[in-house]
Amino acid sequence: MSTSTQVVQDLARREYKYGFITDVEQDIVPRGLSEDVVRLISQKKNEPAWLLDWRLKAYRIWRTMKEPTWANIKYGPIDYQNMIYYAAPKRRPSLESLDEVDPEIRRTFDKLGIPLEEQKLLSGVAVDAVFDSVSVATTFKAKLYELGIIFCSFSDAVQNHPELVRKYLGTVVPYSDNFFASLNSAVFSDGSFAYIPKGVRCPMELSTYFRINARETGQFERTLIIAEDGASVSYLEGCTAPMRDENQLHAAVVELIALDDATIKYSTVQNWYPGDAEGRGGIYNFVTKRGKCLGVNSKITWTQVETGSAITWKYPGCILQGDHSVGEFYSVATTNNWQQADTGTKMIHLGRHTKSTIVSKGISAGHGQNTYRGLVKIAKDAGGARNYSQCDSLLIGDQCGAHTFPYLDIKSSTARVEHEASTSRIGEDQIFYCRQRGLSTEDAINVIVSGFCKEVFRQLPMEFAVEAQKLLSITLEGSVG
Amino acid sequence: MLRIENLHVRAGNRDILRGVNLSIDIGQVHAIMGPNGSGKSTLARVLAGHPEYAVTGGTVAYRGQDLLAMDPEMRAREGVFMAFQYPVEIPGVNNAYFLKSALNALRKHRGEEELDAMDFMTLVRDRMKWLDMDETLLNRAVNEGFSGGEKKRNEIFQMAVLEPALAILDETDSGLDIDALRIVARGVNAMRGPDRAILLVTHYQRLLNYIVPDVVHVLTDGRIVRSGGKELALELEEKGYVWLEQAV
Ligand SMILES: Nc1ncnc2c1ncn2[C@@H]1O[C@H](COP(=O)(O)OP(=O)(O)OP(=O)(O)O)[C@@H](O)[C@H]1O
């Protein structure tokens, strides 16, 4: 027993290899939040009046809101007046040419394994790189544009495609949605924008890589993806941050819109700095992600592998409005050391014969606390709606916890809902079996955990599945005995 | 190749093995028989390094090394294989992938190159033939939903691929139908050779008709009370263990 416990504990102490800091000159707005700060951000981004107006409405409503307390997470108070809401590298490229990216920032992304030269990238992946509050580079823009696909930073979209932004912004996550979404709506600085026109299947994976660098700065990005009739796109999101002793807030919003017969696959590999083995530092990740299946036969799939952050609070959901639309949620959430995750999904069935699938895999190690929270809501008129949910928890060691809160709200008499749940502990006998075949304890845990997560990894594009698996093994390093 | 001297083992707060002596030469096949609860599996698991057991006395030398000082994975890499009486399930982990990882861990330890997918599959197909194994088992999760007999056959299949120097088979014959028993025995016999030793734990003399042992031992109450040739198994079949216990 003791040897594997030892290894689990060692695993838990593994190092975060993305924790370095980049030294670049920053353009920073004064600490704290006020209408002036909102105006300043909007002005820096040269925004149209309607957008500033929208931000101000969000800010005013946010001031009346309270931070939610219902989640199964514990953390000290966040001082919203002692935070910086906008930090951007001073040397801004015109974003016309990738050659103009600050070499220091380019090196940063190189180190993270995201080269910003197109020829060096994984073929078939276009990347938007976001550094603190702004997008610093977007690759393959021109090539995609030939197909009518718009893939650019959110700021560029506001400048170049304001009609699209205005039409869809806030239609899935309104500025009044919740505390963190409202905060984001007031101060969001950048993010990614993708538009796939009618009938176009996006030929490459679109991806955004988020990097927090600046100290005491919150990151508030906003992503908007629209797939027109018959369009399809697969989108990936990755993220890392330096190791710092203080906590940093990340409050993002993602909105997806799928029209008739459109398909959007949104995959996240979340690896924000989780804090150290004693629970010091780490990112507070409060994120609102939602997709709207507006058209008939549309489909939205969320896949997430959550390995980082001190606190994760996110419930990527789908509003299934179009008849026969489909929503899917596949999740692996890992908590080790003192990490806490309260994550799950919301599937709102409005249209007839809508279908949703939820597969959640929670892994807890160290003192990690892992909560699945999911809502399946089926409206009165959503005849023939179906949901299948499966929530499995895996415990490594005996000081961690797993919790499951499935909420059902079924108003239609013809709905069918199935829910399965399980909690298991990595067995000493499983580990011994692997070791008897020659695998080290660490490899044994990795093998067992990856088997546990298989249904979710299968949803990820190949290279990312490999990456996700590696990350998972790093997160769990030092976790078993 | 294996020399066990005066081995004492505790689990929970019970002494389970109480002075086991046993030597196996390379090239030999030994059988261990004995009543339920006498400590046969305990002996097998202790040799494999299961962390649940505390060795309170004695020594085990394996190819001149102190076996008890090695981690379970080191023992495996040095050629010790145990076929489990109750193989565990590892949900979601592909059987072929698992076996390939195991084989490559052993090869790496020996300083050999890892086998690529092609060479691995060639080897695997060959060994599956020995055991008349259904190829679909390769692509299922390790032991998950396998029938009792399929699990046992999978253990022997792993042994055939990993080619250990010392194979310890804990009741591999239990739960096999008559045909499967013959097939598994054929697999074990194919593994028999001058550079390998095999230790069989069994309750049934029937297995020993197929795999003829060089030596048979009887373990009762944590001690080996009798050793002999293959005739000993026949005698036990006839007279039961009580006869021996009275003789002690
Ligand atoms: N971890 C343990 N803790 C306490 N007692 C144990 C433990 N493992 C084994 N024992 C006990 O030791 C004794 C020997 O068990 P073992 O499994 O070695 O018997 P066996 O000879 O293999 O029996 P069978 O023929 O039924 O397989 C049994 O009484 C068993 O209950």
Ligand SMILES: [Mg+2]
């Ligand atoms: Mg036994």
